[in-house]
Amino acid sequence: MSVMSRAMAVLGATLLALAISVPAAGENARAHEINDGVYSFTLGLGNHSMFVVGEDGVAVFDTFDSGHSQAMLAAIRDLTDKPIRYAFHSHNHWDHASGGQVFKDTGAQTVMHALATEWLAAHPGRDTATPDMVWSGERRDIDVGDFTVEMRYLGLNHGLGMTVFTIPERKAAFFADLVNPNRVMFAVVPDFNIGEWERTLTEILDLEFDIAVCTHNELPTDEAVKGCTRAHVEEERQFIRDLRNAILEEFQKGTGFLDVPKAVKLPQYAHWVGYDDWLEMNTLRLMTDLWMGPFPWYPETE
Numbered sequence: 001m002s003v004m005s006r007a008m009a010v011l012g013a014t015l016l017a018l019a020i021s022v023p024a025a026g027e028n029a030r031a032h033e034i035n036d037g038v039y040s041f042t043l044g045l046g047n048h049s050m051f052v053v054g055e056d057g058v059a060v061f062d063t064f065d066s067g068h069s070q071a072m073l074a075a076i077r078d079l080t081d082k083p084i085r086y087a088f089h090s091h092n093h094w095d096h097a098s099g100g101q102v103f104k105d106t107g108a109q110t111v112m113h114a115l116a117t118e119w120l121a122a123h124p125g126r127d128t129a130t131p132d133m134v135w136s137g138e139r140r141d142i143d144v145g146d147f148t149v150e151m152r153y154l155g156l157n158h159g160l161g162m163t164v165f166t167i168p169e170r171k172a173a174f175f176a177d178l179v180n181p182n183r184v185m186f187a188v189v190p191d192f193n194i195g196e197w198e199r200t201l202t203e204i205l206d207l208e209f210d211i212a213v214c215t216h217n218e219l220p221t222d223e224a225v226k227g228c229t230r231a232h233v234e235e236e237r238q239f240i241r242d243l244r245n246a247i248l249e250e251f252q253k254g255t256g257f258l259d260v261p262k263a264v265k266l267p268q269y270a271h272w273v274g275y276d277d278w279l280e281m282n283t284l285r286l287m288t289d290l291w292m293g294p295f296p297w298y299p300e301t302e
C-alpha cells in the first residue's frame, strides 16, 4: 500500500468513525411535545425527527443516522418503555435514510417506499440498512393501535419515493425536505424538480393537519422544536413563485443570462437563513430549469 493510499485509508476510517459516532443523548438532544403524544426530536444539528407515542407502541419518522437515532431512542426511553413498532423513512437520500439499524435492533420494522428502496439497493450508504417493509403505489395506511400512519407518495418532487405522512388522530404531519421554514432553498437545490415541488406543496395544503415536523426547520431552535404549520407550507410555495417571477422579469428586461443570479434580489426574504450565500445558487438552478426544461424527471413506474 502506498503512503498516499495508506493515508486515504486512515482518512476513510476516520471519516467513517466520525460519521457513525454516537453523541451522548444528553445536553443537545431535545424532544418536545407538539401535540398529544407527538414529539419533535433534534440534536440541534439541523435535523428534526418526529415520534408518536400511542397506547400500543411508538412510531418514529426519519432516522437520519445512527448517532441521531441512538439519541432519539434514549429520548423515547426517557418517556415510555412501549415497544417501537415502526421507523418510517421519508425518501432515499443517505442523509435521511441512514440509522435505521438502531431501531431494527429494538424489534421495530423499518418502512420505505419501493422507489426509494430500489435506489438504496443500487446505492447503499455506509450507515443505511435494508427496510423491512416496502410499500408501493400512492397510498398506504398503517394501523398502530390508537393512531394511524397515513403514507402518501405524491409523485415526483424531491429524491425518490418521497413519502408525506399524516397522523389523523393527532392532527399531525411529517414533511422531509419539502417544507423548510425560515430558509431559502438548499444551495443548488439538489434532486428537486421545482415545478413538481410546487405542485406537491399545493397538495400538502389539501391534507388535514394542525401541526407538523419539518426536517430542516431553520427557525431558532426554541421555536423550531414546536414544529411547523400550514403557513410554512404556503411560505415555501410563495418563495418558489417569487423567485421564478424575479428570474422571468430579468429575462424580459434582457439581462445577460449569467448576470441574472447577481441581479435577482428578494429583500422580503433577506432575514431567511441562506439568503446571502444561497440565493444566487437557487437562482442559477431555477433559471437553468426554466431554460432547459424541468429536471430531474423520470417516467413513473410505480
Ligand SMILES: [Zn+2]
Pocket: 091, 093, 096, 158, 159, 177
Ligand atoms: Zn433529500
